[in-house]
Amino acid sequence: MKKLSDSDLKKLLRRGVSQIINEDELVRMLNSGRPLRLKQGFDPSFTDIHMGHVVGLRKLRQFQELGHKVILIVGDWTARIGDPSGRSATRPMLTAEQVKFNAQTYMDQFFRIVDKEKTEVRWQSGWFEKFGLEDVIRLTSKFTVAQFLAREDFAKRYAAGHPIAITELLYPLLQGYDSVVIEADVEFGGTDQVFNCMVGRELQEMVGQKPQQVFLMPLLVGTDGVQKMSKSLGNYIGVTDPPQEMYGKTMSINDEMIIPYLELLTDVPDEEIEHYSARMAEGKINPMDVKKRLARELVTDFWNRKSAEEAAEHFARTVQDKEVPEDIPELRVAAGTNAMLSSEITRAGLTKSRAEARRLIDQNAIEINGKAVKEDLEIGKVDDGSIIKVGKRRYLKVVREK
RNA sequence: GGAGAGGUGCCGGAGUGGACAAUCGGAGCAGACUGUAAAUCUGCCGCCUGAAGGCUACGAAGGUUCGAAUCCUUCCCUCUCCA
Numbered sequence: 001m002k003k004l005s006d007s008d009l010k011k012l013l014r015r016g017v018s019q020i021i022n023e024d025e026l027v028r029m030l031n032s033g034r035p036l037r038l039k040q041g042f043d044p045s046f047t048d049i050h051m052g053h054v055v056g057l058r059k060l061r062q063f064q065e066l067g068h069k070v071i072l073i074v075g076d077w078t079a080r081i082g083d084p085s086g087r088s089a090t091r092p093m094l095t096a097e098q099v100k101f102n103a104q105t106y107m108d109q110f111f112r113i114v115d116k117e118k119t120e121v122r123w124q125s126g127w128f129e130k131f132g133l134e135d136v137i138r139l140t141s142k143f144t145v146a147q148f149l150a151r152e153d154f155a156k157r158y159a160a161g162h163p164i165a166i167t168e169l170l171y172p173l174l175q176g177y178d179s180v181v182i183e184a185d186v187e188f189g190g191t192d193q194v195f196n197c198m199v200g201r202e203l204q205e206m207v208g209q210k211p212q213q214v215f216l217m218p219l220l221v222g223t224d225g226v227q228k229m230s231k232s233l234g235n236y237i238g239v240t241d242p243p244q245e246m247y248g249k250t251m252s253i254n255d256e257m258i259i260p261y262l263e264l265l266t267d268v269p270d271e272e273i274e275h276y277s278a279r280m281a282e283g284k285i286n287p288m289d290v291k292k293r294l295a296r297e298l299v300t301d302f303w304n305r306k307s308a309e310e311a312a313e314h315f316a317r318t319v320q321d322k323e324v325p326e327d328i329p330e331l332r333v334a335a336g337t338n339a340m341l342s343s344e345i346t347r348a349g350l351t352k353s354r355a356e357a358r359r360l361i362d363q364n365a366i367e368i369n370g371k372a373v374k375e376d377l378e379i380g381k382v383d384d385g386s387i388i389k390v391g392k393r394r395y396l397k398v399v400r401e402k
Numbered sequence: 403g404g405a406g407a408g409g410u411g412c413c414g415g416a417g418u419g420g421a422c423a424a425u426c427g428g429a430g431c432a433g434a435c436u437g438u439a440a441a442u443c444u445g446c447c448g449c450c451u452g453a454a455g456g457c458u459a460c461g462a463a464g465g466u467u468c469g470a471a472u473c474c475u476u477c478c479c480u481c482u483c484c485a
Contacts (some may be wrong), residue, residue: 252439
């Protein structure tokens with residue numbers, strides 16, 4: 001075990017951390033020299049890991065680097081219930097096959113960040129498969145409805161007259177029981193997980209285990225700048241997004257989000273971040289440049305330095321200088337055709353319908369070789385090799401067939 | 403078992419016989435501007451048609467009507483409360 005310095009501790013317990021229960025105890029445990037069992041659960045009802053999850057996964061890796069062990073729990077049972085955390089609607093239940101497939105996809109991404117060698121994967125079904133009604137009753141009898149209604153999400157929904165499925169009440173119990181089974185020392189989660197993690201603590205205590213410490217991390221705001229990052233809202237940057245896309249999505253975040261992203265998603269040193277923050281506030285540095293730095297960091301982390309540079313270059317060329325990208329799909333035009341431009345670009349998938357294509361023409365959003373198209377025309381009249389630009393970043397190259 | 407609320411476009415959510423392809427907000431797209439694919443402003447935002455126009459659409463199926471998202475009937479589904 002590595003001995004912790006003050007700066008190690010600061011990085012570990014301050015940056016990108018929302019709350020620690022109980023911090024003093026956690027510090028004692030970290031200094032005890034014993035490898036800790038870090039619990040991280042996930043719900044395989046979704047498959048894509050995005051930057052919102054990365055905040056926590058990076059933290060896990062930091063702990064691993066200090067010699068601790070991650071216990072990754074595949075929530076194949078809780079996934080069938082659907083966790084209501086943070087949202088006010090229940091999720092659909094999944095079939096066993098879907099869960100299995102999702103879990104694999106998830107893990108492939110998970111281990112891009114977390115060290116696989118220092119991780120133990122456990123499936124909930126390993127213990128819940130054998131659970132009988134008697135066990136369920138024993139587990140549920142330890143809590144009261146009032147305790148559960150204390151959870152903010154439930155309280156709100158109840159007050160608003162929105163439904164709460166009974167199975168949802170089971171969710172925290174199952175998650176908490178996981179902690180008992182794997183004898184977790186620390187559970188990790190977003191701030192929306194407080195309640196569930198606390199149930200784990202209580203259950204552990206009831207069976208005579210030392211209650212786990214709870215490590216809560218802030219929820220990352222999505223690219224829309226308003227709501228938390230989530231796939232269903234479409235405001236996410238996925239860890240498997242190709243370099244150009246990852247770079248581009250990052251460049252589209254609000255200026256206000258640059259600093260939080262740097263703090264939560266990169267290893268850029270605190271001093272540097274503070275410097276950026278101050279300079280931006282004074283207007284002495286262009287936020288765009290800081291954002292580029294952020295985008296570059298992310299692409300480097302998830303791909304590599306070379307891809308990051310290429311993505312940066314691509315961005316500068318196509319977005320800033322509005323240059324035509326290198327690889328443009330071809331639009332094959334049959335000889336003697338009298339098809340219209342609007343229908344051809346629709347066929348090529350650049351627009352959803354001819355109506356949309358026409359609208360874009362009206363909006364001066366379609367260009368051929370840099371000149372705005374004023375009205376729909378026959379594709380046959382367009383020269384071979386012409387570049388058709390639709391909107392900001394959709395292109396086609398005309399290739400006439402003989 | 404009883405009482406009640408509701409199912410509308412990608413999402414949220416108005417509309418309760420004609421003026422409804424359907425207010426508004428969000429998302430998305432575009433244009434302008436810019437410091438960026440930020441922010442802001444403006445416009446567009448079912449499909450077909452060059453267009454006049456047509457078609458499809460408000461849980462489903464029928465019906466009333468010159469005309470229905472709106473009224474009636476049946477059915478399906480969701481939720482809340484009381485017991």
